[in-house]
Amino acid sequence: MGENVEAPIVLRDDLVQIINGVFKDENVESASMEVSEASGKGDNYLGKLYRVKASGKHGKSISIIVKCALDAKLIRDNFPVEILYQREIHAYSKMLPILYSLQNECHLPNKEKFYFAKYYDSITEIEKETLFIGDLAVEGYKMYNRQKPFDRQHLELVVKNLARFHATSFVLKQKNPTLFDQFSQKVGRKMEYGDNIGMFMEIAKKKCFDTIESAEIRQRVEANLEDFMGKFDGYLDYKTAEPYNAICHGDCWINNFLFKYEGDKVTDMKFIDWQVVRLASPITDIAYVMFSSTDEQLRSNLYTSSLDLYYNTLDKNINMMGCNTAECYPLEVFKDQIKSTMPFGLISAILLLPTVLCNAEDTLDMDIKPEDVDQSVYENLLSKKSKDRLNGVFRDMVSYGII
Structure with a gap:
């Protein structure tokens, strides 16, 4: 994923590029990133959610949610993903x-x-659809x-x-x-x-x-x-x-x-x-x-x-x-x-x-x-x-x- 990622989860290169762009826009450059899954089984059915946290040089931090569409053929055959x-x-x-x-x-x-939630960016390419939004957990919001x-x-x-x-x-x-x-x-x-x-x-x-x-x-x-x-x-x-x-x-x-x-x-x-x-x-x-x-x-x-x-x-x-x-x-x-x-x-x-x-x-x-x-x-x-x-x-x- 890149030399600045400190997590076992590897994201696609196009996702990393946008994530780094978001961090730059938010003045969290040269950040160390931590990637984790943001949803458990049964929480979301048509996507995979990742939480990407970053800390900048001057103590500023940010966390975003990356929502990636599933590309399994059976799912796409039965849902208009x-x-x-x-x-x-x-x-x-x-x-x-x-x-x-x-x-x-x-x-x-x-x-x-x-x-x-705050919107940052998105990818609309078929079978790579992705949404980048603010992590509401940072603001103290959580699921019931x-x-x-x-x-x-x-x-x-x-x-x-x-x-x-x-x-x-x-x-x-x-x-x-x-x-x-x-x-x-x-x-x-x-x-x-x-x-x-x-x-x-x-x-x-x-x-x-x-x-x-x-x-x-x-x-x-x-x-x-x-x-x-x-x-x-x-x-x-x-x-x-x-x-x-x-x-x-x-x-x-x-x-x-x-x-x-x-x-x-x-x-x-x-x-x-x-x-x-x-x-x-x-x-x-x-x-x-x-x-x-x-x-x-x-x-x-x-x-x-x-x-x-x-x-x-x-x-x-x-x-x-x-x-x-x-x-x-x-x-x-x-x-x-x-x-x-x-x-x-x-x-x-x-x-x-x-x-x-x-x-x-x-x-x-x-x-x-x-x-x-x-x-x-x-x-x-x-x-x-x-x-x-x-x-x-x-x-x-x-x-x-x-x-």
């Missing part, structure tokens, strides 16, 4: 800075802004334990920040519709997946019935799940929510939020991983969080209040940025979209919870061949913890009148 990395690079280099600048132009107080459901303070902080992000999107649409349209053309506008994922969805649909403890709940789920699964693409199609769609994060699973703490109190959060940022109903992000990152007990206390918190925060921020929420995203539209789109949370839970809650050594092998995808793949992921959480989702879907 090239598109996803192009999308994330666009998000970090163009879209997010513009949205952040809009918050500044509208004189939004710092405590009301949404934040993200994915096997634990959110508590009140984590959920409320995520809900507020989703509202702040969506609000900025709505304001951009109203104040600069041409620029919004340009951005919306470069984010996801429908669901993208290969045959492998489609087969996994079918198997998950069939096997999830086995986890349902209540005969009454099972009957309700069976009567509706086929319809919901059939609408899966529609939930993520931008046309479904027209004209009240927004730029959404799109992948609101628990590992894509990093939190900062003071003692036991969580004080801040930042979003990461913008590969599936999309134009859709804001409810898709809310449903994703609500039914994949919380449990039945927390929802029993906070489901309704979290929806109120989201809309009140959205309303406040849209108004503070000089626009009218009744025009951007009327309350009656919000309520209608909850009814029509919240079932997306059920599908998200069925597909995601077994993987989120399993141990690292049991995570899904992304290199699995389509012909090897069978019922055992989903069964092997179903721990008692995931079955319990899924039953809570099924019960809540019924009790909240979603199904």
